[in-house]
Amino acid sequence: xxxxxxxxxxxxxxxxxxxxxxxxxxxxxxxxxxxxxxxxxxxxxxxxxxxxxxxxxxxxxxxxxxxxxxxxxxxxxxxxxxxxxxxxxxxxxxxxxxxxxxxxxxxxxxxxxxxxxxxxxxxxxxxxxxxxxxxxxxxxxxxxxxxxxxxxxxxxxxxxxxxxxxxxxxxxxxxxxxxxxxxxxxxxxxxxxxxxxxxxxxxxxxxxxxxxxxxxxxxxxxxxxxxxxxxxxxxxxxxxxxxxxxxxxxxxxxxxxxxxxxxxxxxxxxxxxxxxxxxxxxxxxxxxxxxxxxxxxxxxxxxxxxxxxxxxxxxxxxxxxxxxxxxxxxxxxxxxxxxxxxxxxxxxxxxxxxxxxxxxxxxxxxxxxxxxxxxxxxxxxxxxxxxxxxxxxxxxxxxxxxxxxxxxxxxxxxxxxxxxxxxxxxxxxxxxxxxxxxxxxxxxxxxxxxxxxxxxxxxxxxxxxxxxxxxxxxxxxxxxxxxxxxxxxxxxxxxxxxxxxxxxxxxxxxxxxxxxxxxxxxxxxxxxxxxxxxxxxxxxxxxxxxxxxxxxxxxxxxxxxxxxxxxxxxxxxxxxxxxxx
Numbered sequence: 001x002x003x004x005x006x007x008x009x010x011x012x013x014x015x016x017x018x019x020x021x022x023x024x025x026x027x028x029x030x031x032x033x034x035x036x037x038x039x040x041x042x043x044x045x046x047x048x049x050x051x052x053x054x055x056x057x058x059x060x061x062x063x064x065x066x067x068x069x070x071x072x073x074x075x076x077x078x079x080x081x082x083x084x085x086x087x088x089x090x091x092x093x094x095x096x097x098x099x100x101x102x103x104x105x106x107x108x109x110x111x112x113x114x115x116x117x118x119x120x121x122x123x124x125x126x127x128x129x130x131x132x133x134x135x136x137x138x139x140x141x142x143x144x145x146x147x148x149x150x151x152x153x154x155x156x157x158x159x160x161x162x163x164x165x166x167x168x169x170x171x172x173x174x175x176x177x178x179x180x181x182x183x184x185x186x187x188x189x190x191x192x193x194x195x196x197x198x199x200x201x202x203x204x205x206x207x208x209x210x211x212x213x214x215x216x217x218x219x220x221x222x223x224x225x226x227x228x229x230x231x232x233x234x235x236x237x238x239x240x241x242x243x244x245x246x247x248x249x250x251x252x253x254x255x256x257x258x259x260x261x262x263x264x265x266x267x268x269x270x271x272x273x274x275x276x277x278x279x280x281x282x283x284x285x286x287x288x289x290x291x292x293x294x295x296x297x298x299x300x301x302x303x304x305x306x307x308x309x310x311x312x313x314x315x316x317x318x319x320x321x322x323x324x325x326x327x328x329x330x331x332x333x334x335x336x337x338x339x340x341x342x343x344x345x346x347x348x349x350x351x352x353x354x355x356x357x358x359x360x361x362x363x364x365x366x367x368x369x370x371x372x373x374x375x376x377x378x379x380x381x382x383x384x385x386x387x388x389x390x391x392x393x394x395x396x397x398x399x400x401x402x403x404x405x406x407x408x409x410x411x412x413x414x415x416x417x418x419x420x421x422x423x424x425x426x427x428x429x430x431x432x433x434x435x436x437x438x439x440x441x442x443x444x445x446x447x448x449x450x451x452x453x454x455x456x457x458x459x460x461x462x463x464x465x466x467x468x469x470x471x472x473x474x475x476x477x478x479x480x481x482x483x484x485x486x487x488x489x490x491x492x493x494x495x496x497x498x499x500x501x502x503x504x505x506x507x508x509x510x511x512x513x514x515x516x517x518x519x520x521x522x523x524x525x526x527x528x529x530x531x532x533x534x535x536x537x538x539x540x541x542x543x544x545x546x547x548x549x550x551x552x553x554x555x556x557x558x559x560x561x562x563x564x565x566x567x568x569x570x571x572x573x574x575x576x577x578x579x580x581x
Contacts, residue, residue, distance in 0.1 A: 004202030009194040010212075011113070012122040012219060013100035014238060019048050019093050022100055022117045042094070042205050050091040050112060096212045119219070119236055120191045124174060126215050127189025128224035128231065131177035137186065140174035172231045225364070233365030234352065242358045245351055246310035249342055253297065254305055259534060260343040263292045264459070265318070265334055266355045275321040275398065275571075278302045278336075280328050288321045288328075290398045290571040291453075292339070302336075313337040323396060341536055352537050361537060373532055373540045377547060380560045386411065388525050390567035391453075397571040401451050404522060404566055405436045415439045416491045416499065419451075423483040425473050434470050434484050440499045445516045445557040448474075454523040454530050454563070460539040464546040467519055467559075471512075471550055478507045512555040518562060519546075525565035532561060 013022050029035045034053045041047060061069070061080060069078045089106025091113070102118070104110035138154045176188040184201070188194040193215060197203055203211075224231060252261060265276075278300070279286045289296065297303045303312055313336050320332040338356035345351075350361040391403040405419040415437045423432045439447040448471060452463035473480045481503075488499050504510050523530050535543065543561070550556045 004204050005208075006198070006202050007194065007196045008103050008203060008208070009192045010123075010215065011102040011118045011192050012126075012216065013102065013118050014236075015099070017100050017117050019046075019095065019100065022093070022102060022114055023112050024114050027112055043209055045209060046095045048093045051088055052090070052108060053088045054086070054108065094209070094212060096209065096216060099216050101212050101215070116239065118191070121236060122215075122219055123189035123191055123193035124172070124231070125189070125224055126193050126219045127175050127177060127187040128228050129218040129221045130179060130214070131175070131187055132180055132223075133227045135178035135180060135183070136175060137178070138174070138176035138188075139172065140190075141172045172228055175228075225362070233362030234359040235362060237351070237358055237360050243310070245344055245346065245353070245358050248344055248346065249340070249353065250308055250310055250313070252342075252344075253294070253303075254308055256295070256298065258294050261294050262341045262536065263294050263296075263318075263336075263339050264341050265292070266338050273323065275323065277319045277321050277328050278316065280317075280319050280330050280333070285574040286319075286328055287572055287574060290569075292318060294340075310337075313340065323398075343537055350537075354538065366537070369537060369540050369544060370533075372544045372547075373535070377532055377543060378558075378560055379532055380562055382520070382562050382564055387565050388567055390569070391522065392567070392569040392571075399453070399566075399568045399571070401436070401453055401522065404564075405451055409437050412439065413494060414441050415449075416488055416493045416495075418484075418487065421487050423480065423487060425477050425480045425483075427479075430483075432470070432480070432483075434474065434480070434487075435467075438488075438499075440495065440502055442495075442498060445514055446499075446502060447516050447518050449518040449520060451520045451522065451564075454521040460521065460535060461542045463519055463521065464539070464542040467517055468546040468549050471515075471517055471556065472554060475510055475512060475554055476507070481505075481507055481510060512550070513557050516557045517550055517559045519560070520562045520564045522564050522566045524568040526568070529563050529565065531563075 028050075029052075031037060036049075036051045038049045038051075039047070040049075065079060065081075072078045087106060089108040090104070091109045092103045092105070094101045094103075102110075102113060104113070138152070140152050174188070174190045176186060179185040179187065184197060184199045186196040186198075188196070195203065195211060225233065249261070252258075275288050275290050276292050277286045277288050278296075287300065289300075298305050303316065316336040317333045318336055318339055320329045321327070322329055335356065340353055342353040343350065344353075349363070350366050351358055352361055386408055389404050389407050391399045391401065391407075393400045393403055402419050405417060409415040409417040416439075417437050418434045419436045421433050422430045423434055424430045425432050435448045436451040437449050439449060448467075450463055450467045450470075452459050452466075454460070474484065485500060485503060485505065488496060488503065493499070502514070521530065532540075532543075547559050550559050
C-alpha cells in the first residue's frame with residue numbers, strides 16, 4: 001500500500017526562484033551517512049529532497065532535576081543523565097509550473113531555507129481564498145488601540161466570521177478553516193499553508209501535486225478582499241524592487257523632499273520619558289534632541305549627504321536618552337532605516353516603508369482610503385486665541401502636549417483638564433485618561449478633545465486609536481463613567497454643576513449624539529501647516545476606522561480633525577556617555 005500523509009506545511013517561493021535560490025548553500029553539508037540529497041520527478045514535476053539524521057545531546061540537567069539535586073548533600077547521591085535524541089529531519093522542494101513549493105519535516109527541516117525568498121503572506125491568502133469566511137475554526141488577529149492586543153479565537157464548531165466577532169479595527173494574521181466542500185480537510189494559513197486531512201483518504205503524491213497547483217492559483221486570487229476586510233491590503237515585493245525604492249528614498253532625502261518622509265521610533269514610547277541621540281560616543285559629546293525630525297539628518301550632519309547611500313541609513317542608529325537616568329541608553333536603540341516612514345509612488349504604483357520593510361499598497365485599498373479622507377473627513381479651524389501656545393517645558397528641555405493642554409484649560413473656563421488623569425475602566429488599573437480635555441459651553445454638543453503632537457505615524461495612529469478606545473468605553477462602561485464624573489466634581493472648574501447635569505449619571509442616558517469628538521494635531525508654527533492629505537497612509541486608515549466606529553456605530557454627533565499651530569523650541573543639549581557632565 002502506498003504511503004500517505006495526514007498533515008503537511010508548505011511555503012511558496014517568490015516568482016522566478018529556483019531550487020538553488022531558496023537553499024542556503026553555506027548551511028548545506030556534503031553528502032554522508034547522516035545527510036542525503038535525492039532528485040527525482042513526480043508526474044514530470046522536478047523534486048529535490050534533503051534528509052539529515054542528527055543526534056542531539058544535552059548534557060545539562062533539566063531545571064527540575066537540579067532543583068531536586070540541591071537537597072542531595074553527597075555528590076555521589078546527585079542524579080545526572082545525558083538526555084539526547086536521534087531523529088531524521090527533511091526538506092522537500094517541488095517545482096510546479098515554474099513555482100517552487102517547500103515543505104519541511106522534523107525539528108530542523110527548514111534550517112536550509114533562505115526564508116526571505118518565500119512569500120510571508122502565502123498561507124493566509126490561500127486559506128482565505130479557498131475556505132471563505134463560513135467554516136472558520138480559529139483566528140488570530142491584533143488590534144492597535146491604546147495598547148496592542150493579540151487576540152486568539154476558537155469556537156466549538158466551525159462558524160462564519162460574524163460569529164467570531166472580528167471587528168474592523170483588527171488586523172487578521174491567521175485563520176484555520178474547513179474547505180467548503182470537504183469538512184475532512186482543514187487549512188491553516190499564516191506565512192505557511194498547513195493542510196490537515198482526517199479520515200481514510202490521506203495525502204498521496206498525486207493529491208500533493210494537485211493541491212500544489214490549486215494553492216498557487218488561489219494565492220493569486222483577490223477573493224479575500226471582500227471575504228476578509230480585516231486583512232491589510234499591503235503586498236510583498238521583490239528584493240530588487242525594495243533596493244530600487246531605497247535608492248529613490250535616498251534621492252528624496254538628499255533633495256530634502258520630506259513631504260512624505262518622517263522619522264518615527266518603530267514602537268510607541270512615551271515622549272515625556274525620552275529624548276534622542278544619533279550617537280553614543282564614549283568620550284566625545286553626544287547631541288541630545290527633544291524630538292527626531294528628518295530634517296536633522298542634514299542640518300545636524302547626521303549623515304554625509306555628499307556620498308549618501310541606502311546602506312548608510314542602515315548603519316546609523318537612533319538612541320534613547322533617559323531624562324530620569326540622565327544618560328543615553330545604549331541598549332535602547334533603533335536602526336535609522338527602521339525609523340523611516342515613507343510613501344513613494346513609482347511607475348503608477350504606491351509603496352510604503354514601515355519598520356524597515358517596503359510593501360506595495362493594493363490599488364483599490366489606496367483609492368478607498370485616500371478618497372474617504374479627502375471626501376468625508378472634515379478639518380476645522382480652532383479659535384485664534386488658542387493658536388501659537390508655547391508648549392516648551394524648560395525644566396525638562398522638552399516640548400510636551402501636557403503644556404498645551406494645561407495652558408488651554410487655564411485660558412478657557414469651559415474646559416476641564418483630563419490629561420494625565422488616573423481613571424479606571426471596568427476592573428482594570430487606574431491609568432486611563434478619557435481625553436485630554438472636555439469642553440462644555442452650556443449647549444449641545446459637548447466637546448471631547450484628544451491632542452497629540454504631529455510627527456511620526458505611530459503618534460498619529462495613537463491619537464486616532466485613543467479617541468476610538470476611550471469614546472467607546474465612555475458610552476458603555478459604568479465604572480469609567482463614574483470615574484469621569486468624580487474627576488469633573490474634583491476638578492475645581494467653576495462650571496462643574498452644569499457639566500455634571502449634562503454628563504448623566506445613568507449610563508443608559510449617555511448617548512453619542514450629545515458629544516462631538518475633536519482630534520487635534522499640534523504642529524510647529526515655524527513650518528507649513530500639515531494637511532490631512534499628507535498623513536501617512538496607515539494613519540489615514542486608522543482615521544477612517546476611527547471615524548466609522550465613532551460616527552456610524554456609536555453615533556457621536558460629529559468627528560473633526562484640526563491642525564493646531566504651536567510654538568516649539570528645538571532643545572539640543574550635549575551629554576557624554578553614562579550621564580557624564
